[in-house]
Amino acid sequence: MTNHRLEELRTQIDGLDMQLLDLLNRRAVIVEEIGKEKEKQGTIKYDPVRERELLDRVAANNQGPFSTETLQHLFKQIFKISLQLQESDNSEMLLVSRKRHPQDTIVDIRGQKIGDGNKYFVAGPCSVESEEQVRATAREIKRHGLTLLRGGAFKPRTSPYDFQGLGEEGLKILRKVADEFGLSVISEIMAPEDVEMSLKYVDVIQVGARNMQNFNLLKAVGRVKKPVLLKRGLAATIEEFKYAAEYILSQGNDQVILCERGIRTYERATRNTLDITAVPILKQETHLPVAVDVTHSTGRRDIMIPAAKAAIAIGADMVMAEVHPDPAVALSDSQQQMDFPQFDTFMDALKPVVFS
Ligand code: PEP
Ligand code: MN
Numbered sequence: 222m223t224n225h226r227l228e229e230l231r232t233q234i235d236g237l238d239m240q241l242l243d244l245l246n247r248r249a250v251i252v253e254e255i256g257k258e259k260e261k262q263g264t265i266k267y268d269p270v271r272e273r274e275l276l277d278r279v280a281a282n283n284q285g286p287f288s289t290e291t292l293q294h295l296f297k298q299i300f301k302i303s304l305q306l307q308e309s310d311n312s313e314m315l316l317v318s319r320k321r322h323p324q325d326t327i328v329d330i331r332g333q334k335i336g337d338g339n340k341y342f343v344a345g346p347c348s349v350e351s352e353e354q355v356r357a358t359a360r361e362i363k364r365h366g367l368t369l370l371r372g373g374a375f376k377p378r379t380s381p382y383d384f385q386g387l388g389e390e391g392l393k394i395l396r397k398v399a400d401e402f403g404l405s406v407i408s409e410i411m412a413p414e415d416v417e418m419s420l421k422y423v424d425v426i427q428v429g430a431r432n433m434q435n436f437n438l439l440k441a442v443g444r445v446k447k448p449v450l451l452k453r454g455l456a457a458t459i460e461e462f463k464y465a466a467e468y469i470l471s472q473g474n475d476q477v478i479l480c481e482r483g484i485r486t487y488e489r490a491t492r493n494t495l496d497i498t499a500v501p502i503l504k505q506e507t508h509l510p511v512a513v514d515v516t517h518s519t520g521r522r523d524i525m526i527p528a529a530k531a532a533i534a535i536g537a538d539m540v541m542a543e544v545h546p547d548p549a550v551a552l553s554d555s556q557q558q559m560d561f562p563q564f565d566t567f568m569d570a571l572k573p574v575v576f577s
Contacts, residue, residue, distance in 0.1 A: 245299070249306055256307030266307045272300055316470040317463050317477075317507045326508045328448045328476045330424050331405045333368055335448075335478055336510035336538050340575040343407055343450075343512070343541040344564065345371035347554035348384060349391035355398045357546040361561050363402045365568045369425075370395065370404040371541065375411045376553055377431045384552040392422035399424075407450055413441035425450050430482055430517070433457055433465045443472025450512065452480045459499055463507060478510045478539065479503050483518030492520020492557065495528060500535045512539035520557045526570045533574055542567065 259266050279296055280289045314321060328335040335341055344362050349355055349372040359370055374391025376384060387394070395406045405424035410416055411432060419426060425448045432438050433454035442449045449469055453462045462479065469477050481500060483493025495518035503511045513532035515525050529540045545551045548558040559567060 248299070249303065252303040252306055259307070267304055272297075275300070315463065315467050316475070317466045317509060319506055319508045322508045324508060326475055326477075326510065328478050328510050330369065330448055333405065335512075340533055340537075341369060341539040342367050342568075342571075343369040343371045343539060344544045345407075346373075346545045346551065347516075347543050347558055348373045348376055348552050349387055349394050349408075350552050352394045352398065354546055355394050356401070357561075358544060359398045359402045359404055361544065361564060362404060365564075365572075367568075368404055369407060370399050370402075371407045371427075371543075373409050373553070375409055375415065377409070377411060377429050378553065389418060389422075392419060396422040410442070411435075411438070413437045416441045416445060420445060420447055424448070425478075428452060428465075430455050433462065436468060439465055439468035440472050443469040443474045445474065446476075447474075448476040448478065449474065450478045450480050452482045452514070453484065453496075453499070455493070456485050459502055459506075462499075462503070466507070466509060478512050479507065480512040480514055480539075480541065481518065481537075482514035482541075491518070491524075493518050495519060495531075497531055497535055500532065500537050504536050510538040511536070512541055513537045514541040516541065516543040516554070516557050516559075522557060522559055522563060525559065525563075525567055529567070529571055530574055533571070540571075 256266060276293050276296060279292050283289045283292055316322070325336050327337050333341060344367060345358055346354060355372055358372075362370055372391070372395050374386050374388055374395065376386035378385060392408060395408055399406045406422065407425040407427055408419070408423045409427040409429045410419045410423075411429065416426065416438075426442050426445075427450045428435075428438060428442060430452040431454070433452060434457070451466055451469065454465070457465070466477050466479060481496055481503070483491070483495045486494040488494050495513070495515075497513075500511050500513060503509070513529070515528040515532065519525065519528050525542060529542070532540050543554060543558040544561070544564040545558040546561065548555050548560050551558055
């Protein structure tokens with residue numbers, strides 16, 4: 222083939238490409254029109270019957286040299302991008318999305334305004350074990366000028382033979398002791414049917430990592446007027462985490478704190494892998510306050526201080542940590558809870574960072 226002939230053919234191709242480009246965009250303009258019509262009529266945009274008809278038409282009219290399969294594949298891509306054009310970006314429309322709601326949401330826990338730019342600490346035992354245990358811990362928390370007391374009464378344990386928590390009795394202890402010291406109570410609720418009962422005891426309902434996709438529970442906590450601390454699932458992507466929060470907001474409750482608590486990876490040096498960059502991503506993409514649980518993410522008392530400093534430095538609004546009067550005999554998570562002297566060291570290291 223002479224160079225001249227090659228040039229000529231390429232010029233033809235260039236011309237056809239520009240026609241294709243023009244045709245695709247003219248098609249897209251009509252697709253958008255159809256999208257608007259469907260919007261008005263309230264009809265679903267994806268129409269598999271029509272797609273099948275178009276694919277059959279491609280098969281019937283194809284004269285080659287491309288195979289029908291190849292062309293159908295190409296047309297399917299065109300259908301896909303056309304549908305995307307009709308559907309306004311879903312993530313921009315989510316109630317949790319900052320694009321939808323640019324201002325920070327402030328979660329009010331008895332006057333403590335999480336998300337107002339200040340840093341907050343939640344501390345307390347993994348499980349509520351006794352009134353004395355909770356009281357001793359509450360005293361420490363109060364001594365450090367903190368106001369948020371955590372403790373599990375309903376415990377999601379891997380083994381059914383492990384301590385399952387004191388249930389409502391545990392919530393009663395938390396409320397009683399918290400009232401003695403003027404503290405607020407954060408405690409996990411695992412079942413939708415317990416949400417109503419918990420309202421008189423807790424100031425924040427915790428939805429644990431294992432229940433991040435318990436959709437009935439999410440809906441149930443979305444229907445009440447009580448702040449929710451939603452923990453990221455063990456293997457949840459940030460997108461799944463946002464959708465879980467969306468379940469709560471979609472029911473009318475926007476008082477949600479997102480809590481990064483580490484995700485499962487192949488790394489065994491820590492109990493989970495603290496996904497520290499989830500914090501600024503969640504802060505950018507949502508308007509909700511973000512907490513970091515330094516205890517369950519690391520499972521290591523010896524790196525609690527740098528983990529908490531990192532959480533604060535990267536923009537977390539809240540840090541959660543477990544503290545117990547005598548971790549060695551704790552009924553759950555005995556390896557990872559701080560004792561009181563360790564908690565003193567922890568708070569002494571963080572106060573200058575947070576309250577300077
Ligand atoms: C907890 O905070 O008590 C707890 C069980 O944490 P997670 O759900 O993050 O494992
Ligand atoms: Mn725990």
